Amino acid sequence: MTRSRTPQFSFSSGEISPLLFSRPDYQRNQSGLRSCNGYIPLRQGGATRGPGTKFLGYTHANAKARLINFEFAENDALTLEFTNLRMRVWRYGELVMDGASPFELVTPYPEAVLGDLWWVQSADVIYLADGVRPIQKLSRFALDNWTITDAQYDAGPFRVQNLDEAKTLQCSAASGSITLTGTGNIFDASWVGVLIQLKPVDFTALPLWSGNTAIAVGDLMRFDDNIYELTAGTNTGVNPPIHNEGDQLVDSEKGTRWLHISDTSGIVRITAVANANSATADVIKSIPQPCITSATYRWSEGAWSDRHGYPRTVEIFDQSFFAAFNTAEPRGIWASTLGDFNDFEPSIDADGAFAYTISGSDTQNSGTWLRRARRGIYIGALGEVIRGFSNASGQRIGPTTFDTSVEGTDGSRPVRPITPYGYPVFVTKDGARLEEIRYSFEEDGGKPVELSLPSQHLGATGFEEIVWQSSPQRLAWIRRGSGDLVVMLYDPDEQVLGWARCSLAGGFVESLSISSSADSKTDILTMIVRRTIDGQTVRMIEEQSVIYGIIAGFQPIAEANHFFAASEFTALPATDTFSVPHLAGETVHAWTDKGEYGPYLVPASGEVVLDAEVSRASIGLLDETHEFELLDIPAPARDGSTIGRKKRLHAGSGIILRKTAAGRVSTVERNFAQPDTVNQSEELVPLQVAADLVNGYDGVMRLEANSGYADEVSLLFKPTGGAPMTVMAVIPNVEEANA
Structure with missing residues (x-):
């Protein structure tokens, strides 16, 4: 028998595909996890508990809604809530009011088309398109003063000239x-x-x-x-x-x-x-x-009309307004005159307007999106992704210089791409994969890179929406068809790519938006979450809390929030009674400056009485499915691979923690054709009797748990209530049995 201590210092690849479980030679396997739900892999290597959400309010009439970000400057960021024929404005977690009532703007968009909205912002104006009606011009004059009108295009664009001399x-x-x-x-x-x-x-x-x-x-x-x-x-x-x-x-x-x-x-x-x-x-x-x-x-x-349809997508690039894809011209693109977003009259001047129809080799797949990026304007279609660029060095895209090249052939869905590093990241036409068009010096052109490949199984329910959060971590948040979220950690410079699932305590996510925080230091994810509360369906506006423990400097542990649809309270003097009427009839937990309390069943009055008086509390829904598990822990031997031999974990494994208040770890045994065995859990942080859970600990925790002999052994980590938890590394004490 051989005992070894092979450390895993990084979990930055997150949950990897089961197809990679047997690939210890693969880089993502070496830093990957068997499962990861509710924990976020970090660029530095660890895995930290994912943030919860704060309850802000309900959508207008609890109706289905679409969120659109509006950011004029770093300290002037809004989130626009579109529901059936209505728009409301959220600013840093609060509704903009018009007197005693929330400000509302009547819009032409019924609920049925909200998912089809595309938009582009220019200063205090947002242009919106849905392919059904004329492009709309949404203008802000003040926080509570907005207008929405048909964008007036009196100078084109136009269809091909009539050639029938009898007409x-x-x-x-x-x-x-x-x-x-x-x-x-x-x-x-x-x-x-x-x-x-x-x-x-x-x-x-x-x-x-x-x-x-x-x-x-x-x-x-x-x-x-x-x-x-x-x-x-x-x-x-x-x-x-x-x-x-x-x-x-x-x-x-x-x-x-x-x-x-x-x-x-x-x-x-x-x-x-x-x-x-x-x-x-x-x-x-x-x-x-x-x-x-x-x-x-x-x-x-005219190219845009009730007769021929209206553009389905819009973009601004190289000081021109681009619109594309209507019923009559499913691969048509129209670009305005330089600096004049309303002038589409055809021209041959270098700064003039032009129209372009993308040619197809075998098919004429409809276009799906436009996105400006580092090397041109990218055009998504059902069968390919195309780059539009100027074929004249030093000249802008124009009537005589516009050219295209096919950069990817997997096609794309009509899901708004992101460009975190200057190249488009988009959902492929099957809805199950995420690709980036990355520049290749060897090919002197774009090359598609499948970012979802290491965790390909996570796309099985379909990727429906994607937004990018650049701070405090570089994360793409993706809404899946199953209603939960997946998160992609992505930093190509550091060669970091990791994935994880993020369920929201039974909530079904319907829309996402990212905007800057009031202090401009972080990007805030806001979402619409459909929940069943006390038997009733509601749609909550929820704001994701900041990930605890990864920002440099001191952060009180009571500020951590790992609950969902939570309310946060600061009470001076301290009190034991808090009101969460939006969660009446539900079971909630509390994380406070005196530690963890709960569970509590919220009465019809909405008042929750804690077991102690506290001065700070987060009270919300706990997702008990959150956990992460290591891959099969290797047990090296002098004669080569030990696959096919039994092995076991011994007491004395080391776990490196950071700012962890509590958590649990269990050994897991797997044997071929037998149910998994999850052994009794052990506390990551020893709990003192009658002590408040108010500190986060850094350092090495010694795991005393053993496992039995099994074909595969691993460690399963689970949270404790609302307590913060970050695991930076694991040094297992594993022994293989002789053949």
Whole structure:
């Protein structure tokens, strides 16, 4: 028999896939866990108890809701709560009030489309898209003063120009409310509200400008795609007019003045349809004279309308507004003019607007999202992920420089990606995997990296939403189809990648949002959690507490919160009575400055009376499923692998703890085709009789527990009530049996 002490100094890989349990040669196995629920792997190597949540309130009418973050500056962060046709505003854990009532804004979004909302923020404005209605412009003027209106796009974008010469339009005037007369039965009622761009076909009645030519006031000429009217003089002069607006003196000697009338395209918006060949329209951009004197087939219908659908996703990149993917153009992308988010009129100028349809090789999968990132704007589609970039060095993306390359072929779901390190992290089309498009110098392009591979089983119920928390740990919080959370610890510079499950005491998570704390030091996760409380379904707004014990400096242990839907109290003088009416009918626990109390059944009044008077308390729901377990502990032998031999744990194993107030550890035995055996637990911190549990301990705890001989042995860690607990390393005292 050989006894050994092979330490595990890191748990940073978290819960790994069962397919890796037999891979001791694999890096993630060496720092991984068999299971991890309610504990978070740390970049430094340990595993700490996950934070609980604080109860803030209920959604409007307890209805299904969507949370959207709004951050104008580090000290000006809000969370917007969208419910059926309503929006409310949360600021640092409290509802923004309008007098004695919460501020509410009526919105056009019914409950059914809340999950389809996409948004992008520009200063005090958020643009929202859902693919069903026009892009909305949500504007903040004060905390309790918001408006939401259709974003007005009067300059495009437009569909491909009509090429059927039998379908023509002719305008009755250059401005104002005009009549459009058509041929070819163009119109029906669905055209109301549609933009149309018109360009002339026949320029025979409109001569090109020529120098030193006799002319009369009121005559029209065109130069460089602009149309001008002579307002003074009798000669065209030496220099042509080049201005784009107003009346200007071009030749002082001859007194030649030109008034800019229009360029060679006009834009109207239809206000009424009389019949298939007649409609009324408001002129938005002056109509060129040839479109008034003769009909033209060169007209283009607006790209976004009730007829063809509206964009499903929006983004801002390189000082342009991008919108993409509607019913008629499921792979279409539209970009605005540089610096003008409302101008989509097609252009060939470097700073102009443009439209682009992504080509497909074998399929024409619909696009799913847009996301700006370090090397361009990334485009998610059901069959691939594409990077949009400028093919001209030193130039922005524009009409003549926009190019694309396929960076991944696993496709993507319409789940908003994150870009924690400048590259998009997204959910693949099967909903079960998380990938990052990372730049590869060897390939001189993007390369998909499957971040979920080491813990692939965690995606079985589907990844539904993902948000990034950069402080105090670098964590991605992911909502699963099963209603719980998984957390991904990710730091590529340190080669750290770890996963864990986080159940919430029976709560079903429906929405997530991240915003900065009031002091700007941490990122706060806010979520909507559906719970059954005393037999009734409610939807609670819950704010995740800060992870205890990992921030440098002193932090009172009573500030730790590992309960859910909890209320936090500070009482001076101390008291034993606290009110938690939102948990009436439920069993709760309390963590206080005098330690752990509970369980208590909350009466209908909501008042909980503790067993002692305390000055600080967190009272909430305890999740008793939280635990983490090591992988099979190896027992090295001189003759090689001991797999297939029995082994056992002896007393004298070491466990390194940090800021741990309490917890339990059990030995676990596994034998082939037999039920697992979990032995009696041992306290991580010896409890003194009648002593308050008020201290967190650092150091090495000696485990006195033994196991029997088994094919596999491991250690199972569980929390005690609301007590903080962090395990930094385990040094097992293990012995293998001779063959």
